[in-house]
Amino acid sequence: MTATGEELVAARGGPWWWDRRRGAVLDVGLAVASAVECGWEGVPFAREAGIPASVGVVFGLLAGSVLLVRRKWPIAVVLVGVAVTPAAMGFLLGIVGLYSLAASEVPRRIIGSLAGMQLVGVLVVMSVRLRQDLATEDVDVGDWLVPFASITTALGMTAPPLLLGLYVGARRRLMESLRERADSLERELQLLAERAEERAEWARGEERTRIAREMHDVVAHRVSLMVVHAAALQAVARKDPEKAVRNAALVGDMGRQALTELREMLGVLRSGGGGERRGERVSVPLAAVGVAAAAAASRVVEEGEGPCLSEIEELVGQSAAAGMVVDLSVVGEARSCAREVESTAYRVVQEALTNVHKHAAGARTYVRLAYRVSEIAMQVENEPPSGAVSSAGLPSGGNGLVGMRERVSALGGVFVSGPTDAGGFRVSAVIPVS
Template sequence: MTTTGEDHVPARGGPWWWDRRRGAVLDVGLAVVSAFECAAEGVPFARDAGIPWAAGVVFGLLAGSVLVVRRKWPIAVVLVAIAVTPAQMGFLMGIVGLYTLAASELPRRIIGSLAGMSLLGTFIVMFVRVRQDMARDDLDLGDWFVPFASITASLGVTAPPVLLGMYVGARRRLMESLRERADSLERELQLLAERAEERAEWARNEERTRIAREMHDVVAHRVSLMVVHAAALQAVARKDPEKAVKNAALVGDMGRQALTELREMLGVLRSGGESGPRERPSVPLAAVGVAAAAAASRAAEDEGRAEGPCLSELDELIGQSAAAGMVVALSVEGEERSYAREVEQTAFRVVQEALTNVHKHAAGAKTYVRLAHRVSEIAMQVENEPPPEVSSASSARLPSGGNGLVGMKERVTALGGVFVSGPTDAGGFRVSAVIPAS
C-alpha cells in the first residue's frame, strides 16, 4: 500500500528557498567552486582588459557566486553565464545553469531560446579565440578547422547539460505523475473499502431483519394455533374426551410443522458457512467488505432456493385455522397460475400473518379471505368481523409483539407492491396487499 500524497511532500527543513539542507549545501558548494574558478579566470581577463587584477578577481567572485540561486532563478544564472562568456570565465556556471534551466518547469520556448543564446555566444567566443591562437602560433590547418572547432566546442559545452537536464526533468515529472496516480488509486481503494463496509453492514442489517421476519412468520402462526388448541383442549378435556384427543393431535401436528420450518430456516443459515474454527486470513479492508457482501448475496440466493410456502398450501392454512375454531371463508377470483417463488411466499405469509392476528385479537370472529389473480398482479385481502364478546379461546391470552403488520408491509414493499391495513367501519379489521406478478 502506498502512502497518501501529503507524505510525499518533502518537509521544508532548509533555509530560504531550499526544501532540504542537502540542497542548500550542494548549491553553496557549487557557488564557491564557481566563484574560485571565475576569480582565477578574472586575472587574465583583467590583464587583457588593462585593469587591476584585483578588480578582475572581485568581478569573478561576484559572477561565480550567482550559482547559489540556480534553483530559484535559473534564468538569471544562465544570463550571467552568457554575459561573462566573452571574458572566457564561468565554465562551471554555464554548464550547471543550463542543466538547472532544462530540468525546471519553465516553458520549452524559454529554455530553447536561452540554450540557443548560450550556444551562439560560446561559438563566437571559441571562433575568435581559435583564430587568434592559430594566428599567434602561425598555424595553417585549413579554413575548415576554425568553424569545426568552434561548433564542436560550443555543442560540447551546451548540448550535454541541456539534454541531461531535460531527461532529469522529464523523469521527475513522470515520477510525480506516477505518485499522484498511486495516491489517487489509494484514495479510491479507501473509498471502495468504506463503501464495501457500508454495503456489508447494510446486508447484515437486512439479513437480521429477514431472519427476524421469517422467525416471526414461522413461529407466531404455528404457536398461536397451538395455544388456541391447547386452550380448547383444556376446556373440553373432561366434557368431550374425543374432541380433546383430536385437539391434542392437532397441537402435535402444529408443533411438528413449526419444527420442520425452523429446521429448514436454520439449514439455510448454516449452508453459507463452514463448521469448525480456522485461522482468519489477513486481507485488506476492501476484500473483507466485498466478501461480506458476497456472503450476504449467497445467503439471499440460498433463501430463494430453499423450500418455502406457496399459494397451493393456502387451503391447508385456512383448514388449520378452521380446525382451531375460526370460521373462514375463502374466495378466489381470476384464473389461477404460478408466480415467482418470492411472490407466492409473500402472498402466503400475508394471509398467514393476518389469520394469526385474528386468532390473537379477534378470536371467534368470522373471517373472509379473498384472493384475486389479475393480469400483472395478485391481490389478497383478509377481513374479519367484530369478535364475539365471549369466546372459547379467549382464555388463551396470546401475546402480541406488534411486528406482524410491520413485517407484512416490509415483504410487500420489497417486491414493489402496496400494503394497507386498518379497522373497518363495522368494528373489524382489514389487511389488503397488491403484489406485482413479475
C-alpha cells in the same frame, strides 16, 4: 503501505527554496567549485584588463557563486554565464546553468533564446581567442581549424547540457503527473471502499429485517395455534378426553412443523454464511458479510421448501381446527407464480389469520384469494369477536402489519389494512405477477 505524493512533499524539509537537504548540499558544492574556477580564471582576466589581480579574483568569486540560485532563478544564472564568457571564465557556470534552465518550467522559447545566446557567445569568444593564440605563437595552420574548433567547442558546451536538461525536465513532469494520478486513484479507491462499507452495512440491516420477518412469520402463526389448542386442551381435558387427545396431537404436529421450518431456514443461512466449521476458523471480510447474508436469505425463498399458494387450504384448515370459523373462497383459475410472489401471498394470509387468533379469537373470518391476469389479490376479513371471547391472551410485538406491508411493497404491490365499519378488521393486498 506506500506513501502518497502529498505525503512525500510534506516530508521534504530543505532550507529556503530547496525541497530536500541533499539538493541544497549539491548546489552549495557546485557554487563553491564554480567560484573557485572563476576566481582562478579571474587572475589572467585582470592581467589582460589591466586591473589588480584581487579585483579579478573577487569578480570571479562573485560570478561563480551565482550558481547557488540555479534552481530558483535559472535565467539569471544563464545570463551571468553569457556575460562572463568574454572574460574566458565560468565554463562550469555556463554548463550547469544551461542544464538547470532546460530542466526548469521556463517556456521553451526562452530556453531556446538563451541557449542560442550562449552558443553564439562561446563560438565568438573561442574563435577570437584561437586566432589570437595562433597569431601570437606564429603557427601556420589551415583556415578550417579555427571554425571547426570553435564550432565543436561551442556545441560541446551547449548541446549536451541542453538536451540532458530537457530530458530530466520531461521525466520530472512525467513523474509528477504519475504521482498525481496515483494519488487520485488512491482517493477514488478509498471512496469506493467507504461506499462499499456503507452498502454492506445497509445490506446487513436489510437482511436482519428480512430474517426477523421470516422468523416472525414462521414462529408466530404456529405458536399462536399451539396456544389456542393448548387452551382448548385445558378446557376439555376432563370433559372430553378424546377431544383432548386430538388437541394434544395437533399441538405436537404444529410444534414439529414449526421446528422443521426453523431448521430449514437456519440450515440455508448457515450454509451461506461461512463461519467456523469443525474447529476451523474462517475469516470473512466485513464487506462480504452483507453479500453472504443477502444470498442466504434469498435462498430461503428460492431454494428452500418455502410456502406456496397451494398450501392455503391447509393453512385455513389449521385455523379451523383451532376453533376458528373461517371461510375460504378462490376466484379465478389457480396457476403457479414466482416462488417469491407465492411465498409473500401465503405469509400475508398466515399473518392475518395469526392476528385474528391474537386479537379476535372466535370471530368469523373470510379469506378471499383472486387470480387475475397480471396480479394476485388476497383479503382476510374478520367480523367483530363475540363479547365473551375477545382475545386469546397472546402477546403482540406490533410488527406483523409492518412486516406484511414491507413484503408486499418489496414486490411492487399494494397493502391496505384497517378496521371495518362493522367493527371487525380487514387486511388486503395486491401483488403483481409479471
